[in-house]
Amino acid sequence: MSDTPLKVAVTGAAGQIGYSLLFRIASGAIAGDRPVELRLLEIEPALKALEGVVMELDDCAFPNLAGVEIGADPTKIFEGVNLALLVGARPRGPGMERGDLLEANGAIFTAQGKALNEVAADDVRIGVTGNPANTNALIAMSNAPDIPQERFSALTRLDHNRAISQLAAKTGAPVTEIKKMTIWGNHSATQYPDLFHAEVSGKNAAEAVGDQEWLESYFIPTVAKRGAAIIDARGASSAASAASATCDAARDWLYGTPEGDWVSMAVVSDGSYDVPEGLVSSFPVTTSNGDWTIVQGLDIDDFSRGRIDASVAELADEKQAVTDLGLI
Ligand SMILES: NC(=O)C1=CN([C@@H]2O[C@H](COP(=O)(O)OP(=O)(O)OC[C@H]3O[C@@H](n4cnc5c(N)ncnc54)[C@H](O)[C@@H]3O)[C@@H](O)[C@H]2O)C=CC1
Numbered sequence: 559m560s561d562t563p564l565k566v567a568v569t570g571a572a573g574q575i576g577y578s579l580l581f582r583i584a585s586g587a588i589a590g591d592r593p594v595e596l597r598l599l600e601i602e603p604a605l606k607a608l609e610g611v612v613m614e615l616d617d618c619a620f621p622n623l624a625g626v627e628i629g630a631d632p633t634k635i636f637e638g639v640n641l642a643l644l645v646g647a648r649p650r651g652p653g654m655e656r657g658d659l660l661e662a663n664g665a666i667f668t669a670q671g672k673a674l675n676e677v678a679a680d681d682v683r684i685g686v687t688g689n690p691a692n693t694n695a696l697i698a699m700s701n702a703p704d705i706p707q708e709r710f711s712a713l714t715r716l717d718h719n720r721a722i723s724q725l726a727a728k729t730g731a732p733v734t735e736i737k738k739m740t741i742w743g744n745h746s747a748t749q750y751p752d753l754f755h756a757e758v759s760g761k762n763a764a765e766a767v768g769d770q771e772w773l774e775s776y777f778i779p780t781v782a783k784r785g786a787a788i789i790d791a792r793g794a795s796s797a798a799s800a801a802s803a804t805c806d807a808a809r810d811w812l813y814g815t816p817e818g819d820w821v822s823m824a825v826v827s828d829g830s831y832d833v834p835e836g837l838v839s840s841f842p843v844t845t846s847n848g849d850w851t852i853v854q855g856l857d858i859d860d861f862s863r864g865r866i867d868a869s870v871a872e873l874a875d876e877k878q879a880v881t882d883l884g885l886i
């Protein structure tokens with residue numbers, strides 16, 4: 559394990575997700591025993607609150623927290639970072655879809671893409687949590703021409719974890735017995751959580767469930783609309799679970815997926831599974847040494863094809879909308 563601190567930038571660090579995420583990162587949820595240095599970006603009016611969060615980080619006396627820097631200038635905060643977690647964005651409220659945030663949040667990701675392009679470390683990996691996550695990742699990627707496109711991903715790990723949890727509850731299996739879950743498409747209500755390739759204790763999950771009605775009328779909508787259900791119940795969008803998924807995704811990206819399993823990540827399409835090249839869409843991926851590879855060769859039946867195509871069509875519409883807004 560390297561002794562050189564992993565430099566991790568977090569944007570929106572004084573927000574709800576930040577309040578959970580920073581403490582998880584500092585206690586090793588991404589890099590284990592490797593020291594981490596936190597670079598925290600906020601807008602000017604939120605810096606005072608962020609100072610309070612840093613006081614709390616200090617008060618935890620985390621053994622592997624090698625330093626914390628805060629600021630409002632992305633070209634200073636992103637200087638030399640190995641991992642950038644782009645969380646800061648306006649969350650949706652009741653009755654909104656994530657796509658409603660495109661214009662409000664698009665400008666943030668243009669500026670941050672440019673700053674990362676200028677000053678991030680050569681090995682930087684960039685994970686986008688802020689919504690609409692897939693298209694924000696596309697915006698940041700398009701504004702960072704010198705960073706390889708494979709270094710950008712958007713978070714669908716929360717959906718992936720939600721799908722595992724629902725399947726575990728239905729089958730009575732522990733979450734550790736569930737493998738090869740896949741979320742396809744957009745981090746939105748059109749996403750497609752796929753049980754046809756997932757496994758429960760080594761058996762095909764759709765067969766283990768044996769209940770197409772549950773799969774279509776309960777499982778898929780429950781996973782796809784979980785964000786809205788949490789907003790309704792909590793009056794605010796998911797924060798602790800989003801932070802947890804952000805850590806899971808970054809850890810697996812940097813340190814690899816376990817043998818015999820894969821994870822869901824929204825990454826730039828190379829045309830696999832007929833997802834148009836260039837869209838940031840969620841796929842089953844394996845990771846190794848900081849690189850991801852889309853799992854190939856899965857049979858996609860007509861049911862799955864229709865679901866994937868519907869979500870990908872929404873991504874294409876979002877791409878058109880941000881093109882029209884001049885963001886990419
Ligand atoms: N991909 C996913 O699975 C999930 C994504 N989200 C999204 O994550 C984002 C953040 O959510 P919360 O932390 O709950 O929101 P929040 O409103 O509590 O925090 C957002 C923070 O971002 C900051 N911010 C705004 N513009 C910024 C900029 N240009 N640079 C740096 N910071 C900036 C704000 O000052 C605020 O402190 C939202 O877009 C939300 O929809 C939330 C849950 C799950």
Ligand SMILES: O=C([O-])CC(=O)C(=O)O
Nearest residue numbers: 650689784785786795796
């Ligand atoms: O639903 C939202 O707006 C927040 C989010 O992305 C989620 O919880 O999946």
